[in-house]
Structures are given as structure tokens and as C-alpha cells.
Amino acid sequence: MRPRDALILLAALLFTRPVRAQAPDAAAAVSAAQSAAKAWLALVDAGNYDASWDNAALVFRTRVEKPAWGSTVRKTRGPIEPLGPRKLLSATFATTLPNAPRGAYVVIQYETKAGGGLTVVETVTPMKDPDGKWRVSGYYIRPK
Numbered sequence: 001m002r003p004r005d006a007l008i009l010l011a012a013l014l015f016t017r018p019v020r021a022q023a024p025d026a027a028a029a030v031s032a033a034q035s036a037a038k039a040w041l042a043l044v045d046a047g048n049y050d051a052s053w054d055n056a057a058l059v060f061r062t063r064v065e066k067p068a069w070g071s072t073v074r075k076t077r078g079p080i081e082p083l084g085p086r087k088l089l090s091a092t093f094a095t096t097l098p099n100a101p102r103g104a105y106v107v108i109q110y111e112t113k114a115g116g117g118l119t120v121v122e123t124v125t126p127m128k129d130p131d132g133k134w135r136v137s138g139y140y141i142r143p144k
Contacts, residue, residue, distance in 0.1 A: 029134075032134045037136060040056070057135035059127065104127060112141075
């Protein structure tokens with residue numbers, strides 16, 4: 001390998017932000033959680049708030065009432081819609097999160113283009129529900 005090629009490879013490793021290296025079962029969890037997050041975000045993006053609530057994790061549905069969820073999403077996302085393409089920033093497996101029961105979680109962050117030229121960071125947290133399916137347990141959006 002030429003020195004220039006080694007520098008390019010090192011730069012690529014330093015300046016790219018792939019999913020963090022994790023244990024093989026954690027990697028499978030991250031993949032499954034990302035699929036669940038994408039499907040759930042598609043419901044929210046389409047304005048299907050009731051369906052997104054119905055498809056959320058049990059812990060989400062016990063903490064947030066369905067009418068309150070729809071109202072909150074409209075109030076929070078309405079002024080910055082439409083949301084455009086998402087760029088994955090990180091996806092990290094965890095078994096504990098603040099103010100959440102122990103379990104299997106993946107904290108996913110996306111950089112998302114929003115209306116009016118605004119850029120936001122969306123944090124979507126799928127968890128493995130008691131039935132073994134990955135479902136979103138939390139969603140947070142903030143300006144970048």
C-alpha cells in the first residue's frame with residue numbers, strides 16, 4: 001500500500017460515521033431496530049399518527065395517550081415540515097437508558113433536512129418488546 005493510499009484510508013476511517021462496531025448480536029439488534037425505526041418514521045412522515053402510536057412499543061403506549069401523541073407531533077413537527085431525507089449519524093445498542101426500564105434498546109440519530117432550510121436531529125429509540133419485536137419507544141426532534 002502506498003503512503004498516500006494509507007492516508008486516504010485513515011482519513012476515511014476518521015471522518016466517516018458508520019454504525020459503531022459492536023458485538024455480533026448487538027449488530028443484529030441494530031439492524032432490526034433500524035428497520036423498525038424506518039417503518040415507524042414512514043407512518044409519522046405520512047401523518048398516520050394513530051397508526052404510529054398503535055405500532056409503538058408497549059412502554060411508549062403506556063406513557064403517552066394516543067390523542068396526546070397526535071397533538072404533540074402536529075405541534076412539534078408541523079412548523080418545520082416537510083421533513084426531507086435522513087442521514088444516519090449513529091446507531092448504538094444499549095441495555096439501560098435514563099428513565100427507562102432495563103431492556104434491549106438502540107438509540108438512532110439522524111440528521112434530517114426540514115422545511116425552510118432548517119436541519120434537525122431526530123433521535124429514535126426502538127426497543128425489543130416483550131413479544132420479541134422491535135418497536136419505537138421514544139422519539140425526539142431538535143434543531144441542529
